Amino acid sequence: MLEFNNVSFSYHKNCPVVSDLSLTVNPGEYIAVVGRNGSGKTTLTRLIMSLVKPVKGTILFDGETTKKYAPADMARHIGYVFQNPSRQMFHDTAIEEVAFGPLQIGISKDDAIKQAKEALAKVGLNGYETAYPSGLSKGQKQRLAVASALSMAPRLLILDEPTSGQDQQDKALFLTLLDHLHQKGLAIILITHDMNILAEKVARTIVMCDGTKVYDGSTANLFQFHDVEKWGLKKPTAVTISHKLSPYGVSFSPTVDGLIAEFKANERGAVGV
Amino acid sequence: MFKVAPLTKIVFTMVVSLWAVALFSPLALSVVVGVQLLLMVLGRVEAKTYKATAYLALFAVFLFLLQYVFVPDTRLALVTGLKMMAMAMVFILVLATTRVQDLTAALVGQCRIPYEYAFMFTTALRFVPDFLSESRTIQEAQACRGYSTKGNIVKRMINFLAIVKPLVLRAISRSETMALSMELRGFGSQKRNIGSQVALGWHDYTALSGMVTVTLGIFLY
Amino acid sequence: MSEIVISGLSYTYPKAAKPSLQNVSLKIDSGAFAALAGLNGSGKTSLCLAIAGAVPHYYGGAMAGQVYTGEVKTTESGICEIANIVGLVLEDYESQLVTLTVEEEVAFGLENRGVEQSEINRRVKEALQMVGLSGKEKQQTAALSGGQKQRLAIASVLATKPQILVLDEPTSALDPEGASELYELLHRLNQDHKLTILVVEHDLSLALPFASQFILLADGSVEKAGSPAEVLQYMGSKQHYACSLPPLWQLKLGLEPEFSSFGDWKTDDEAANELIHCLEKLEAGKSA
Amino acid sequence: MEQKQDVVYYQAKGGKYRWVAVTALLLAIGAILKMVTPGVAGVTPNWTIAMYCIAINLIRPSLSQAVGIGLVAGAVNIPFSKSAFPYGNLVSELAGALICTLIVSAAIDIKIGKLNIRPAISGFLSTVCSGLVFTGILKIVLSLPLQAYLYGMLPVVFITGAINCLITQLLYFPAQRLFDANGGH
Numbered sequence: 033m034l035e036f037n038n039v040s041f042s043y044h045k046n047c048p049v050v051s052d053l054s055l056t057v058n059p060g061e062y063i064a065v066v067g068r069n070g071s072g073k074t075t076l077t078r079l080i081m082s083l084v085k086p087v088k089g090t091i092l093f094d095g096e097t098t099k100k101y102a103p104a105d106m107a108r109h110i111g112y113v114f115q116n117p118s119r120q121m122f123h124d125t126a127i128e129e130v131a132f133g134p135l136q137i138g139i140s141k142d143d144a145i146k147q148a149k150e151a152l153a154k155v156g157l158n159g160y161e162t163a164y165p166s167g168l169s170k171g172q173k174q175r176l177a178v179a180s181a182l183s184m185a186p187r188l189l190i191l192d193e194p195t196s197g198q199d200q201q202d203k204a205l206f207l208t209l210l211d212h213l214h215q216k217g218l219a220i221i222l223i224t225h226d227m228n229i230l231a232e233k234v235a236r237t238i239v240m241c242d243g244t245k246v247y248d249g250s251t252a253n254l255f256q257f258h259d260v261e262k263w264g265l266k267k268p269t270a271v272t273i274s275h276k277l278s279p280y281g282v283s284f285s286p287t288v289d290g291l292i293a294e295f296k297a298n299e300r301g302a303v304g305v
Numbered sequence: 306m307f308k309v310a311p312l313t314k315i316v317f318t319m320v321v322s323l324w325a326v327a328l329f330s331p332l333a334l335s336v337v338v339g340v341q342l343l344l345m346v347l348g349r350v351e352a353k354t355y356k357a358t359a360y361l362a363l364f365a366v367f368l369f370l371l372q373y374v375f376v377p378d379t380r381l382a383l384v385t386g387l388k389m390m391a392m393a394m395v396f397i398l399v400l401a402t403t404r405v406q407d408l409t410a411a412l413v414g415q416c417r418i419p420y421e422y423a424f425m426f427t428t429a430l431r432f433v434p435d436f437l438s439e440s441r442t443i444q445e446a447q448a449c450r451g452y453s454t455k456g457n458i459v460k461r462m463i464n465f466l467a468i469v470k471p472l473v474l475r476a477i478s479r480s481e482t483m484a485l486s487m488e489l490r491g492f493g494s495q496k497r498n499i500g501s502q503v504a505l506g507w508h509d510y511t512a513l514s515g516m517v518t519v520t521l522g523i524f525l526y
Numbered sequence: 527m528s529e530i531v532i533s534g535l536s537y538t539y540p541k542a543a544k545p546s547l548q549n550v551s552l553k554i555d556s557g558a559f560a561a562l563a564g565l566n567g568s569g570k571t572s573l574c575l576a577i578a579g580a581v582p583h584y585y586g587g588a589m590a591g592q593v594y595t596g597e598v599k600t601t602e603s604g605i606c607e608i609a610n611i612v613g614l615v616l617e618d619y620e621s622q623l624v625t626l627t628v629e630e631e632v633a634f635g636l637e638n639r640g641v642e643q644s645e646i647n648r649r650v651k652e653a654l655q656m657v658g659l660s661g662k663e664k665q666q667t668a669a670l671s672g673g674q675k676q677r678l679a680i681a682s683v684l685a686t687k688p689q690i691l692v693l694d695e696p697t698s699a700l701d702p703e704g705a706s707e708l709y710e711l712l713h714r715l716n717q718d719h720k721l722t723i724l725v726v727e728h729d730l731s732l733a734l735p736f737a738s739q740f741i742l743l744a745d746g747s748v749e750k751a752g753s754p755a756e757v758l759q760y761m762g763s764k765q766h767y768a769c770s771l772p773p774l775w776q777l778k779l780g781l782e783p784e785f786s787s788f789g790d791w792k793t794d795d796e797a798a799n800e801l802i803h804c805l806e807k808l809e810a811g812k813s814a
Numbered sequence: 815m816e817q818k819q820d821v822v823y824y825q826a827k828g829g830k831y832r833w834v835a836v837t838a839l840l841l842a843i844g845a846i847l848k849m850v851t852p853g854v855a856g857v858t859p860n861w862t863i864a865m866y867c868i869a870i871n872l873i874r875p876s877l878s879q880a881v882g883i884g885l886v887a888g889a890v891n892i893p894f895s896k897s898a899f900p901y902g903n904l905v906s907e908l909a910g911a912l913i914c915t916l917i918v919s920a921a922i923d924i925k926i927g928k929l930n931i932r933p934a935i936s937g938f939l940s941t942v943c944s945g946l947v948f949t950g951i952l953k954i955v956l957s958l959p960l961q962a963y964l965y966g967m968l969p970v971v972f973i974t975g976a977i978n979c980l981i982t983q984l985l986y987f988p989a990q991r992l993f994d995a996n997g998g999h
Binding site: 122124164166167 | 988991992995
């Protein structure tokens with residue numbers, strides 16, 4: 033669906049922000065993009081949205097170069113939820129907020145409202161049509177932003193740090209929402225700092241470091257075989273402990289639940305012998 | 306600009322404006338502009354100051370043309386352009402050689418401008434870069450939601466509210482935090498100590514008497 | 527000394543339909559490092575504002591009960607006087623920064639209080655050093671990074687030498703590296719400068735290595751307060767807090783029913799060592 | 815454990831300086847909008863005036879406060895936009911802020927049907943007044959010909975006034991809703 037071929041980008045000459053990046057996103061995939069601040073994660077997504085154009089290389093969407101597209105054109109296919117979504121909200125009601133996109137691309141008012149209603153329902157905000165966006169909780173605002181993106185019926189959803197500032201319960205709720213959307217066939221790219229989310233939710237991870245892709249593959253392998261700290265990532269608790277326990281026969285698991293199971297299995301095995 | 310107190314510079318902006326209004330000779334006005342340019346060079350201002358000055362000069366040319374189109378009198382048009390140049394340049398000169406905070410401190414301490422307004426002024430300046438980057442982010446966020454910049458003037462103007470409204474709302478919600486923080490930090494107490502106040506020295510008196518002499522000269526002449 | 531004592535505090539905002547705080551009684555000892563947790567809307571911010579005196583002085587509304595910060599009863603003191611004891615860093619700390627340069631920001635509160643210039647200079651230097659911003663005195667506030675802005679906000683409240691520092695969700699806008707740096711800073715202020723610290727935090731695993739006290743709010747009331755271990759144990763027993771528990775404690779509480787009870791883990795290393803010990807014991811038992 | 819405590823009602827003493835904060839922030843926005851607004855055929859709103867009109871509609875200042883707000887509004891633009899005539903700005907924004915404050919504090923209802931159009935009226939009149947003062951001073955000081963003034967400047971003043979009228983009306987109500995929602999978090 034989306035393809036980067038040797039893409040480079042820089043704001044100033046000789047100071048590349050992203051260099052020689054190649055990757056493919058397939059329909060319906062759930063991918064995490066991680067890396068320390070300034071590693072080029074956000075630039076990667078800005079390139080996808082055509083907010084910036086590559087200096088070298090090509091970006092293809094459905095086989096066509098995105099060079100001639102403006103961000104508003106990309107918005108018909110790709111939803112992008114910015115970090116801290118309250119900054120983009122400005123309507124008096126949630127439904128108007130969500131209908132903004134469809135109306136901008138020339139959809140009739142009735143259809144836009146219909147689409148907006150559906151999008152609100154998808155994120156679990158049905159009944160909130162007339163709510164005042166500024167009065168919503170952080171978690172609800174975030175879901176409202178997702179609804180705004182979904183109202184354009186995208187095939188790919190990009191989220192930049194969607195869970196920051198939310199309480200743990202809202203966070204869990206939000207991640208379940210993403211799971212649902214993913215199961216319905218939506219491709220998702222999640223930029224996150226939260227390694228626990230990564231370990232528990234996302235199968236494929238792309239690690240960015242100094243403007244290049246340094247890892248692209250399964251999340252489990254990433255934590256099992258790579259020292260992620262050299263890329264500025266924090267090891268999840270389960271990974272740290274799992275590594276320390278492996279000499280004692282406990283199999284590796286990047287998640288807490290997995291580690292508990294492995295620990296128990298090890299003990300049963302020990303007793304069984 | 307050398308060892309002159311901020312207050313003297315404020316007086317300088319007024320005096321130069323007065324000269325520019327009073328003078329009608331292209332030569333005399335050129336001297337005023339020339340002296341300011343010289344002061345810029347002597348004050349070792351940054352490149353962007355010259356850029357601002359050049360921009361101003363462009364505007365002066367535009368004014369010259371405007372004047373000339375309506376009244377084809379080269380001398381009169383030249384006077385108009387130079388007057389504007391002299392009046393606007395002095396602010397660029399003073400701002401390039403003085404910290405804004407020192408100017409406001411002088412206004413509060415020596416001209417008795419109430420502190421609230423000086424604070425309002427510097428705080429507005431403090432938030433300009435923040436809101437500038439915020440406006441870019443908002444523009445991008447809306448673009449990713451399909452924000453379009455097409456259509457006729459009225460439509461584009463109304464559409465632009467998608468950028469302006471979030472900014473204004475952000476300012477309103479920030480104002481509450483800021484007002485609370487101001488009270489926590491004792492804003493408005495009578496005890497306030499008015500930072501560093503620069504008293505006038507012999508440089509200032511020399512400069513001020515120079516300005517008075519020139520002004521008198523212009524008016525008597 | 528400068529402990530925080532809250533007794534029977536209830537509070538309702540002027541236009542609110544229901545109270546934000548209900549019969550909150552709490553004690554935070556002098557020199558404590560307390561973390562305040564709870565879901566959004568549980569009253570954490572209101573509690574911070576009450577400790578700083580902004581509730582009720584700034585907002586008005588209906589309040590019952592008392593808040594004492596040190597010997598000061600907040601209802602009988604002005605906001606600015608309480609600020610001499612309690613330094614408050616709000617969640618939107620960027621809006622707290624009102625001046626053009628770093629040093630002016632730190633000096634602002636002191637100038638307003640009529641402190642002498644030489645003393646101001648000394649305290650500005652000291653406060654900036656405490657937060658690791660020395661050498662940035664002349665920089666423009668707007669040019670600082672998010673984390674630096676936050677440290678500047680901390681420095682500017684520290685300049686008035688409060689004994690208590692209250693931070694409302696300080697890590698919500700920071701990346702993990704920034705968040706751990708912030709906690710190390712708070713730890714240093716707590717240890718070296720004997721500051722009492724209260725921090726609102728969703729991610730308790732950040733506060734776990736440093737905190738001496740956890741407070742859990744729910745619907746405006748204290749649901750549980752005590753040592754981190756006590757509160758985490760309690761949270762572990764409640765299904766709806768399952769996801770709020772730090773992974774370390776999810777692991778601990780997940781293993782404990784079948785294995786020996788473990789210590790009150792604060793760090794990954796501590797946990798790993800104890801688990802290795804446990805495995806070795808099992809191994810020994812097997813070969814015996 | 816249940817302690818019975820007497821409920822005491824407190825008057826909000828806070829927000830004494832909210833007018834300062836709101837005005838400062840809105841003026842900052844006015845300054846940046848000037849930089850980022852795409853020019854459409856040379857016709858752009860005067861954002862500075864629109865922003866202090868909104869601020870004045872929100873905070874309802876006294877006339878002496880209005881004097882200060884006007885002068886600060888005139889001054890904020892000096893370091894950013896290359897104003898051709900900074901002292902002229904000070905005077906014209908002073909006039910604009912005073913007019914706006916007079917309209918805002920006028921005791922009569924300004925409504926069309928149920929719609930409160932006070933923001934629109936204040937936005938229009940302040941902009942026109944400020945524009946007339948500014949161009950008037952400019953005309954005298956730079957000795958511009960009458961034709962240039964009548965055909966070159968006046969139409970711009972009135973068109974800008976009309977745009978500002980619309981903007982102030984559209985932005986005021988959402989701003990006011992949030993402004994009044996304080997303490998509700």
